[in-house]
Amino acid sequence: MDQNLRIELGKQGIFVTTIEELYNWGRRSSVWPMQFGLACCAIEMIATTMARYDLARFGAEVFRPSPRQADLMIVSGTVTKKMAPQVVRLYNQMAEPRYVIAMGACAISGGPFKQGYNVLKGIDRYIPVDVHIPGCPPRPEALIQAFMTLQKKIDGQPLTGEGRPRFLDPNAQGEFPVPEQGEHDLEPASNKGVWPVPITIR
Amino acid sequence: MKSVQEIKTAIETAFPAAGLEFVPNPGPSAQHSLRLGPDCAVDVATFLRDDPELAFDFLSNVSGVDWPDKKVAEKVKVTRTVTKTVDGPDGQKVDQQVEETVEETREHIEPGFLEAVYHLYSVAKKQGPLVLRMRTVNRTGQTSLPSLTPVWRSAEFQEREVFDLFGIDFTGHPDLRRILMWPEFKDHPMRKDYVEPDDFEYEPTAHDEVLRRAQEHKGSEQQTASSDRAGS
Ligand code: SF4
Numbered sequence: 001m002d003q004n005l006r007i008e009l010g011k012q013g014i015f016v017t018t019i020e021e022l023y024n025w026g027r028r029s030s031v032w033p034m035q036f037g038l039a040c041c042a043i044e045m046i047a048t049t050m051a052r053y054d055l056a057r058f059g060a061e062v063f064r065p066s067p068r069q070a071d072l073m074i075v076s077g078t079v080t081k082k083m084a085p086q087v088v089r090l091y092n093q094m095a096e097p098r099y100v101i102a103m104g105a106c107a108i109s110g111g112p113f114k115q116g117y118n119v120l121k122g123i124d125r126y127i128p129v130d131v132h133i134p135g136c137p138p139r140p141e142a143l144i145q146a147f148m149t150l151q152k153k154i155d156g157q158p159l160t161g162e163g164r165p166r167f168l169d170p171n172a173q174g175e176f177p178v179p180e181q182g183e184h185d186l187e188p189a190s191n192k193g194v195w196p197v198p199i200t201i202r
Numbered sequence: 203m204k205s206v207q208e209i210k211t212a213i214e215t216a217f218p219a220a221g222l223e224f225v226p227n228p229g230p231s232a233q234h235s236l237r238l239g240p241d242c243a244v245d246v247a248t249f250l251r252d253d254p255e256l257a258f259d260f261l262s263n264v265s266g267v268d269w270p271d272k273k274v275a276e277k278v279k280v281t282r283t284v285t286k287t288v289d290g291p292d293g294q295k296v297d298q299q300v301e302e303t304v305e306e307t308r309e310h311i312e313p314g315f316l317e318a319v320y321h322l323y324s325v326a327k328k329q330g331p332l333v334l335r336m337r338t339v340n341r342t343g344q345t346s347l348p349s350l351t352p353v354w355r356s357a358e359f360q361e362r363e364v365f366d367l368f369g370i371d372f373t374g375h376p377d378l379r380r381i382l383m384w385p386e387f388k389d390h391p392m393r394k395d396y397v398e399p400d401d402f403e404y405e406p407t408a409h410d411e412v413l414r415r416a417q418e419h420k421g422s423e424q425q426t427a428s429s430d431r432a433g434s
Contacts, residue, residue: 082382117391181387183389
Protein backbone atom coordinates (compact mmCIF):
# COMPACT_ATOMS: atom_id res chain seq x y z
CA MET A 1 0.00 0.00 0.00
CA ASP A 2 1.15 3.44 -0.78
CA GLN A 3 2.73 5.09 2.24
CA ASN A 4 1.20 8.53 1.53
CA LEU A 5 -2.26 7.08 1.17
CA ARG A 6 -1.81 5.32 4.45
CA ILE A 7 -0.84 8.55 6.21
CA GLU A 8 -3.79 10.27 4.57
CA LEU A 9 -6.16 7.57 5.80
CA GLY A 10 -4.59 7.81 9.22
CA LYS A 11 -5.48 11.51 9.33
CA GLN A 12 -9.08 10.55 8.65
CA GLY A 13 -9.04 8.13 11.55
CA ILE A 14 -8.67 4.96 9.51
CA PHE A 15 -5.88 2.65 10.58
CA VAL A 16 -4.47 0.36 7.94
CA THR A 17 -1.88 -2.32 8.55
CA THR A 18 -0.82 -5.80 7.49
CA ILE A 19 -1.20 -9.01 9.45
CA GLU A 20 2.58 -9.35 9.43
CA GLU A 21 3.15 -5.97 11.01
CA LEU A 22 0.46 -6.47 13.62
CA TYR A 23 1.73 -9.92 14.46
CA ASN A 24 5.35 -8.86 14.77
CA TRP A 25 4.39 -5.79 16.78
CA GLY A 26 2.63 -8.04 19.23
CA ARG A 27 5.55 -10.43 19.41
CA ARG A 28 8.25 -7.84 19.86
CA SER A 29 6.36 -5.89 22.49
CA SER A 30 6.01 -8.75 24.92
CA VAL A 31 9.21 -10.67 24.91
CA TRP A 32 9.41 -12.39 28.26
CA PRO A 33 12.90 -13.36 29.32
CA MET A 34 13.68 -16.44 31.33
CA GLN A 35 14.69 -15.83 34.90
CA PHE A 36 18.11 -17.30 35.33
CA GLY A 37 21.63 -15.98 35.64
CA LEU A 38 24.95 -17.74 35.52
CA ALA A 39 27.60 -15.39 36.93
CA CYS A 40 28.53 -11.76 37.51
CA CYS A 41 26.77 -10.59 34.33
CA ALA A 42 23.49 -11.67 35.90
CA ILE A 43 23.86 -8.86 38.44
CA GLU A 44 23.96 -6.38 35.57
CA MET A 45 20.93 -8.05 34.02
CA ILE A 46 19.08 -7.66 37.33
CA ALA A 47 20.08 -4.00 37.44
CA THR A 48 18.64 -3.57 33.95
CA THR A 49 15.24 -4.76 35.08
CA MET A 50 15.16 -2.53 38.14
CA ALA A 51 13.68 0.96 38.33
CA ARG A 52 16.70 2.92 37.17
CA TYR A 53 17.12 1.26 33.75
CA ASP A 54 13.63 -0.20 33.64
CA LEU A 55 13.49 -2.88 30.99
CA ALA A 56 9.71 -2.82 31.48
CA ARG A 57 9.59 0.08 29.01
CA PHE A 58 10.26 -2.50 26.30
CA GLY A 59 7.62 -4.97 27.36
CA ALA A 60 10.08 -7.34 29.00
CA GLU A 61 9.46 -6.83 32.66
CA VAL A 62 8.06 -10.27 33.34
CA PHE A 63 10.94 -12.64 34.01
CA ARG A 64 9.45 -16.11 33.91
CA PRO A 65 10.85 -18.75 36.22
CA SER A 66 9.84 -21.50 33.82
CA PRO A 67 11.20 -22.13 30.32
CA ARG A 68 7.71 -23.03 29.12
CA GLN A 69 6.52 -19.45 29.56
CA ALA A 70 9.62 -17.65 28.34
CA ASP A 71 10.43 -16.29 24.88
CA LEU A 72 13.96 -15.06 25.44
CA MET A 73 16.97 -16.64 27.05
CA ILE A 74 19.55 -14.15 28.27
CA VAL A 75 22.70 -16.20 28.78
CA SER A 76 24.19 -13.87 31.34
CA GLY A 77 27.52 -15.14 32.50
CA THR A 78 30.07 -17.90 32.37
CA VAL A 79 28.80 -21.17 30.97
CA THR A 80 30.85 -23.89 32.59
CA LYS A 81 31.09 -27.27 30.96
CA LYS A 82 29.16 -28.69 33.87
CA MET A 83 26.31 -26.22 33.28
CA ALA A 84 26.25 -26.27 29.46
CA PRO A 85 24.01 -29.38 29.08
CA GLN A 86 21.47 -27.82 31.43
CA VAL A 87 21.47 -24.56 29.47
CA VAL A 88 20.87 -26.44 26.20
CA ARG A 89 18.15 -28.50 27.86
CA LEU A 90 16.40 -25.37 29.14
CA TYR A 91 16.58 -23.90 25.65
CA ASN A 92 15.00 -27.06 24.24
CA GLN A 93 12.18 -26.75 26.76
CA MET A 94 11.29 -23.22 25.70
CA ALA A 95 8.34 -22.93 23.35
CA GLU A 96 8.76 -21.28 19.97
CA PRO A 97 9.17 -18.43 19.16
CA ARG A 98 12.33 -18.23 21.21
CA TYR A 99 15.39 -16.04 21.06
CA VAL A 100 18.80 -15.97 22.71
CA ILE A 101 20.95 -13.04 23.81
CA ALA A 102 24.52 -14.01 24.72
CA MET A 103 25.48 -11.42 27.30
CA GLY A 104 29.09 -10.70 28.14
CA ALA A 105 32.51 -11.93 27.11
CA CYS A 106 32.00 -15.25 28.87
CA ALA A 107 28.81 -16.22 27.13
CA ILE A 108 30.11 -15.27 23.69
CA SER A 109 33.61 -16.73 23.89
CA GLY A 110 34.62 -17.88 27.35
CA GLY A 111 35.88 -14.42 28.25
CA PRO A 112 38.58 -14.19 30.90
CA PHE A 113 38.30 -17.94 31.46
CA LYS A 114 38.78 -18.85 27.80
CA GLN A 115 41.93 -20.85 28.39
CA GLY A 116 40.50 -22.65 31.39
CA TYR A 117 39.67 -26.33 31.43
CA ASN A 118 36.09 -26.06 32.60
CA VAL A 119 34.55 -23.15 30.68
CA LEU A 120 32.62 -23.48 27.45
CA LYS A 121 34.10 -21.21 24.79
CA GLY A 122 30.83 -19.59 23.80
CA ILE A 123 27.26 -20.80 24.13
CA ASP A 124 26.86 -20.39 20.35
CA ARG A 125 28.65 -23.73 20.03
CA TYR A 126 25.40 -25.47 20.99
CA ILE A 127 22.43 -23.14 20.46
CA PRO A 128 21.71 -20.42 17.89
CA VAL A 129 22.36 -16.96 19.32
CA ASP A 130 20.48 -13.95 17.97
CA VAL A 131 22.36 -11.07 19.61
CA HIS A 132 25.86 -11.05 21.10
CA ILE A 133 26.84 -8.28 23.53
CA PRO A 134 30.52 -7.84 24.32
CA GLY A 135 31.68 -6.43 27.64
CA CYS A 136 32.77 -7.70 30.99
CA PRO A 137 30.14 -7.07 32.19
CA PRO A 138 28.15 -5.15 29.56
CA ARG A 139 26.46 -2.09 30.99
CA PRO A 140 22.68 -2.12 31.38
CA GLU A 141 22.52 0.26 28.41
CA ALA A 142 24.25 -2.39 26.32
CA LEU A 143 21.65 -4.97 27.33
CA ILE A 144 18.89 -2.53 26.42
CA GLN A 145 20.64 -1.95 23.08
CA ALA A 146 20.75 -5.70 22.54
CA PHE A 147 17.10 -5.89 23.40
CA MET A 148 16.24 -3.20 20.86
CA THR A 149 18.34 -4.98 18.26
CA LEU A 150 16.36 -8.13 18.94
CA GLN A 151 13.09 -6.21 18.59
CA LYS A 152 14.25 -4.85 15.24
CA LYS A 153 15.10 -8.37 14.19
CA ILE A 154 11.65 -9.64 15.17
CA ASP A 155 10.02 -6.71 13.39
CA GLY A 156 11.86 -7.49 10.19
CA GLN A 157 10.93 -11.17 10.05
CA PRO A 158 8.52 -12.04 7.21
CA LEU A 159 5.90 -14.65 8.02
CA THR A 160 6.29 -16.59 4.80
CA GLY A 161 9.08 -17.49 2.44
CA GLU A 162 12.81 -17.16 3.03
CA GLY A 163 13.89 -15.76 6.36
CA ARG A 164 10.69 -16.59 8.21
CA PRO A 165 11.10 -17.51 11.86
CA ARG A 166 11.88 -21.09 12.75
CA PHE A 167 8.48 -21.92 14.19
CA LEU A 168 6.76 -21.14 10.90
CA ASP A 169 9.09 -23.42 8.96
CA PRO A 170 8.05 -27.08 9.27
CA ASN A 171 11.46 -28.28 8.13
CA ALA A 172 13.46 -26.25 10.62
CA GLN A 173 15.30 -27.96 13.41
CA GLY A 174 13.41 -27.55 16.66
CA GLU A 175 15.46 -29.53 19.14
CA PHE A 176 19.16 -29.10 19.71
CA PRO A 177 21.22 -32.07 20.89
CA VAL A 178 22.26 -31.84 24.52
CA PRO A 179 26.00 -32.50 24.89
CA GLU A 180 27.13 -35.41 27.03
CA GLN A 181 29.65 -34.97 29.81
CA GLY A 182 32.45 -37.22 28.72
CA GLU A 183 35.61 -38.43 30.39
CA HIS A 184 37.70 -35.45 29.36
CA ASP A 185 35.40 -32.91 27.72
CA LEU A 186 31.87 -32.33 26.51
CA GLU A 187 30.90 -34.66 23.68
CA PRO A 188 30.51 -33.43 21.02
CA ALA A 189 32.63 -30.32 21.53
CA SER A 190 30.23 -28.29 19.39
CA ASN A 191 27.02 -28.69 17.42
CA LYS A 192 28.15 -28.65 13.79
CA GLY A 193 24.74 -27.55 12.55
CA VAL A 194 24.79 -24.40 14.66
CA TRP A 195 28.48 -23.63 14.84
CA PRO A 196 30.59 -24.88 11.97
CA VAL A 197 34.26 -24.92 12.99
CA PRO A 198 35.54 -21.62 11.62
CA ILE A 199 38.35 -21.45 9.10
CA THR A 200 40.80 -19.04 10.61
CA ILE A 201 43.04 -17.00 8.40
CA ARG A 202 46.37 -16.14 9.97
CA MET B 203 50.79 -18.30 70.70
CA LYS B 204 53.18 -21.17 71.08
CA SER B 205 55.74 -21.37 68.34
CA VAL B 206 55.55 -24.17 65.82
CA GLN B 207 58.53 -25.83 67.49
CA GLU B 208 56.77 -25.76 70.86
CA ILE B 209 53.61 -27.22 69.38
CA LYS B 210 55.73 -29.93 67.79
CA THR B 211 57.23 -30.77 71.16
CA ALA B 212 53.77 -30.82 72.78
CA ILE B 213 52.50 -33.24 70.14
CA GLU B 214 55.57 -35.43 70.46
CA THR B 215 55.10 -35.67 74.21
CA ALA B 216 51.56 -36.90 73.67
CA PHE B 217 52.32 -39.09 70.66
CA PRO B 218 55.93 -40.24 70.59
CA ALA B 219 55.41 -42.03 67.28
CA ALA B 220 53.78 -39.09 65.50
CA GLY B 221 56.44 -38.79 62.80
CA LEU B 222 56.44 -35.00 62.73
CA GLU B 223 58.72 -32.84 60.69
CA PHE B 224 59.28 -29.11 60.99
CA VAL B 225 59.13 -27.40 57.59
CA PRO B 226 60.66 -23.93 57.81
CA ASN B 227 59.52 -21.06 55.61
CA PRO B 228 62.51 -18.88 54.75
CA GLY B 229 60.35 -16.01 53.46
CA PRO B 230 59.72 -12.80 55.45
CA SER B 231 56.35 -14.12 56.64
CA ALA B 232 58.20 -16.98 58.37
CA GLN B 233 55.05 -19.04 58.42
CA HIS B 234 56.58 -22.37 59.31
CA SER B 235 54.59 -25.53 59.03
CA LEU B 236 54.42 -29.01 60.47
CA ARG B 237 54.44 -32.16 58.40
CA LEU B 238 52.35 -34.98 59.81
CA GLY B 239 52.88 -38.63 59.18
CA PRO B 240 49.62 -39.97 57.78
CA ASP B 241 49.39 -42.84 60.28
CA CYS B 242 48.37 -40.95 63.39
CA ALA B 243 47.23 -37.74 61.69
CA VAL B 244 43.67 -38.07 62.96
CA ASP B 245 44.88 -38.57 66.55
CA VAL B 246 47.18 -35.58 66.30
CA ALA B 247 44.39 -33.47 64.80
CA THR B 248 42.03 -34.45 67.62
CA PHE B 249 44.75 -33.52 70.11
CA LEU B 250 45.27 -30.12 68.47
CA ARG B 251 41.56 -29.45 68.65
CA ASP B 252 40.91 -30.70 72.17
CA ASP B 253 44.07 -29.68 74.03
CA PRO B 254 43.08 -26.74 76.28
CA GLU B 255 46.39 -24.94 75.62
CA LEU B 256 46.17 -25.13 71.82
CA ALA B 257 42.41 -25.37 71.15
CA PHE B 258 42.60 -25.18 67.35
CA ASP B 259 38.86 -25.26 66.91
CA PHE B 260 38.61 -23.76 63.42
CA LEU B 261 39.91 -25.19 60.17
CA SER B 262 39.86 -22.35 57.69
CA ASN B 263 41.42 -23.80 54.60
CA VAL B 264 42.41 -27.05 52.93
CA SER B 265 44.44 -26.92 49.76
CA GLY B 266 46.45 -29.24 47.60
CA VAL B 267 49.90 -29.00 46.10
CA ASP B 268 51.27 -31.09 43.28
CA TRP B 269 54.99 -31.79 43.34
CA PRO B 270 55.90 -33.45 40.05
CA ASP B 271 58.89 -35.76 39.57
CA LYS B 272 62.02 -33.68 39.70
CA LYS B 273 65.21 -34.21 37.76
CA VAL B 274 68.16 -33.40 39.97
CA ALA B 275 71.64 -32.92 38.50
CA GLU B 276 74.53 -33.19 40.93
CA LYS B 277 78.21 -32.57 40.37
CA VAL B 278 80.26 -35.35 41.93
CA LYS B 279 84.05 -35.46 42.27
CA VAL B 280 85.37 -38.82 41.15
CA THR B 281 88.95 -40.03 41.55
CA ARG B 282 90.30 -42.56 39.10
CA THR B 283 93.66 -43.88 38.04
CA VAL B 284 94.86 -43.19 34.55
CA THR B 285 97.99 -44.30 32.74
CA LYS B 286 100.21 -41.55 31.39
CA THR B 287 103.39 -41.73 29.41
CA VAL B 288 106.12 -39.57 30.85
CA ASP B 289 109.82 -39.10 30.09
CA GLY B 290 111.97 -41.35 32.24
CA PRO B 291 115.23 -40.19 33.82
CA ASP B 292 117.39 -41.84 31.16
CA GLY B 293 115.56 -40.35 28.18
CA GLN B 294 113.17 -43.28 27.68
CA LYS B 295 109.38 -43.21 27.72
CA VAL B 296 107.95 -44.77 30.84
CA ASP B 297 104.32 -45.55 31.67
CA GLN B 298 103.19 -44.24 35.02
CA GLN B 299 100.02 -44.62 37.05
CA VAL B 300 98.57 -41.22 38.01
CA GLU B 301 95.60 -40.43 40.23
CA GLU B 302 93.26 -37.82 38.74
CA THR B 303 90.17 -36.07 40.09
CA VAL B 304 87.39 -35.23 37.64
CA GLU B 305 83.95 -33.74 38.03
CA GLU B 306 81.04 -35.74 36.77
CA THR B 307 77.40 -34.69 36.46
CA ARG B 308 74.98 -37.31 37.66
CA GLU B 309 71.24 -37.07 37.17
CA HIS B 310 68.61 -38.84 39.13
CA ILE B 311 64.87 -38.43 39.41
CA GLU B 312 63.31 -37.51 42.70
CA PRO B 313 59.81 -39.00 42.73
CA GLY B 314 56.99 -36.54 43.08
CA PHE B 315 54.12 -36.59 45.56
CA LEU B 316 50.90 -34.80 46.37
CA GLU B 317 50.48 -32.68 49.43
CA ALA B 318 47.42 -31.55 51.38
CA VAL B 319 47.82 -28.35 53.40
CA TYR B 320 45.56 -27.42 56.32
CA HIS B 321 45.35 -23.99 57.97
CA LEU B 322 44.12 -24.04 61.54
CA TYR B 323 43.04 -21.18 63.79
CA SER B 324 41.87 -21.04 67.33
CA VAL B 325 38.87 -18.84 67.93
CA ALA B 326 38.92 -19.57 71.66
CA LYS B 327 42.59 -18.64 72.08
CA LYS B 328 42.69 -16.07 69.28
CA GLN B 329 45.70 -17.65 67.69
CA GLY B 330 46.79 -19.06 64.40
CA PRO B 331 47.39 -19.99 61.75
CA LEU B 332 49.02 -23.34 62.27
CA VAL B 333 49.90 -24.93 58.96
CA LEU B 334 49.78 -28.70 58.69
CA ARG B 335 50.96 -30.67 55.70
CA MET B 336 50.55 -34.28 54.70
CA ARG B 337 52.23 -36.06 51.83
CA THR B 338 51.14 -39.00 49.75
CA VAL B 339 53.62 -41.71 48.84
CA ASN B 340 53.59 -40.87 45.14
CA ARG B 341 51.45 -39.22 42.49
CA THR B 342 50.09 -42.24 40.65
CA GLY B 343 49.19 -45.29 42.70
CA GLN B 344 49.36 -44.54 46.38
CA THR B 345 47.55 -41.26 46.73
CA SER B 346 45.53 -41.77 49.87
CA LEU B 347 45.67 -39.67 53.03
CA PRO B 348 43.54 -39.81 56.15
CA SER B 349 40.61 -37.41 56.07
CA LEU B 350 40.38 -34.80 58.82
CA THR B 351 36.66 -34.26 58.23
CA PRO B 352 35.77 -36.32 61.34
CA VAL B 353 37.76 -33.81 63.39
CA TRP B 354 36.81 -30.55 61.64
CA ARG B 355 33.55 -30.71 59.71
CA SER B 356 34.55 -27.70 57.62
CA ALA B 357 37.08 -29.87 55.81
CA GLU B 358 34.35 -31.80 54.04
CA PHE B 359 33.81 -29.72 50.90
CA GLN B 360 37.42 -28.62 50.69
CA GLU B 361 38.71 -32.17 50.83
CA ARG B 362 36.24 -33.04 48.12
CA GLU B 363 37.67 -30.22 46.04
CA VAL B 364 41.23 -31.43 46.63
CA PHE B 365 40.09 -34.92 45.65
CA ASP B 366 38.47 -33.55 42.51
CA LEU B 367 41.29 -31.33 41.31
CA PHE B 368 44.39 -33.15 42.59
CA GLY B 369 43.25 -36.73 43.01
CA ILE B 370 44.12 -37.29 46.68
CA ASP B 371 41.88 -40.02 48.12
CA PHE B 372 40.85 -39.10 51.65
CA THR B 373 40.13 -42.27 53.56
CA GLY B 374 37.47 -41.83 56.21
CA HIS B 375 35.75 -38.99 54.34
CA PRO B 376 31.97 -39.42 54.68
CA ASP B 377 31.06 -38.39 51.13
CA LEU B 378 34.02 -38.35 48.76
CA ARG B 379 32.61 -37.34 45.36
CA ARG B 380 33.73 -34.83 42.79
CA ILE B 381 32.47 -31.38 43.66
CA LEU B 382 33.35 -29.10 40.74
CA MET B 383 33.74 -31.38 37.74
CA TRP B 384 31.09 -33.88 36.69
CA PRO B 385 31.23 -37.46 38.01
CA GLU B 386 32.21 -39.01 34.64
CA PHE B 387 35.30 -36.79 34.43
CA LYS B 388 38.53 -38.76 34.63
CA ASP B 389 41.37 -36.23 35.01
CA HIS B 390 42.59 -34.02 37.81
CA PRO B 391 42.88 -30.54 36.30
CA MET B 392 45.14 -28.89 38.88
CA ARG B 393 47.92 -31.41 38.43
CA LYS B 394 50.92 -30.03 36.61
CA ASP B 395 50.80 -32.69 33.89
CA TYR B 396 47.14 -32.19 33.05
CA VAL B 397 46.49 -31.61 29.36
CA GLU B 398 43.28 -29.74 28.66
CA PRO B 399 41.06 -30.82 25.76
CA ASP B 400 42.01 -29.42 22.38
CA ASP B 401 39.14 -26.99 21.89
CA PHE B 402 41.54 -24.23 21.16
CA GLU B 403 40.50 -21.10 19.32
CA TYR B 404 42.42 -18.32 17.71
CA GLU B 405 43.67 -15.80 20.23
CA PRO B 406 44.37 -12.29 19.00
CA THR B 407 47.40 -11.95 21.29
CA ALA B 408 48.80 -15.42 20.87
CA HIS B 409 52.33 -15.81 22.14
CA ASP B 410 54.58 -18.38 23.81
CA GLU B 411 52.71 -21.48 24.91
CA VAL B 412 49.41 -20.18 23.53
CA LEU B 413 50.97 -19.55 20.14
CA ARG B 414 52.56 -23.01 20.10
CA ARG B 415 49.25 -24.66 20.86
CA ALA B 416 47.43 -22.47 18.35
CA GLN B 417 49.83 -23.57 15.61
CA GLU B 418 49.54 -27.21 16.62
CA HIS B 419 45.80 -26.94 16.60
CA LYS B 420 45.63 -25.12 13.26
CA GLY B 421 46.15 -28.20 11.09
CA SER B 422 43.44 -30.34 12.66
CA GLU B 423 41.02 -27.43 12.91
CA GLN B 424 41.46 -26.51 9.25
CA GLN B 425 40.88 -30.14 8.29
CA THR B 426 37.61 -30.49 10.23
CA ALA B 427 36.43 -27.13 8.96
CA SER B 428 37.06 -27.94 5.30
CA SER B 429 35.63 -31.46 5.57
CA ASP B 430 32.52 -29.96 7.19
CA ARG B 431 32.15 -27.54 4.34
CA ALA B 432 32.64 -30.29 1.76
CA GLY B 433 30.14 -32.58 3.51
CA SER B 434 27.32 -30.09 3.86
S1 SF4 C 1 31.81 -11.49 31.05
FE1 SF4 C 1 32.83 -10.70 32.89
S2 SF4 C 1 31.16 -9.94 34.16
FE2 SF4 C 1 30.25 -11.33 32.65
S3 SF4 C 1 30.18 -13.32 33.59
FE3 SF4 C 1 32.09 -13.21 32.47
S4 SF4 C 1 33.59 -12.49 33.97
FE4 SF4 C 1 31.56 -12.05 34.80
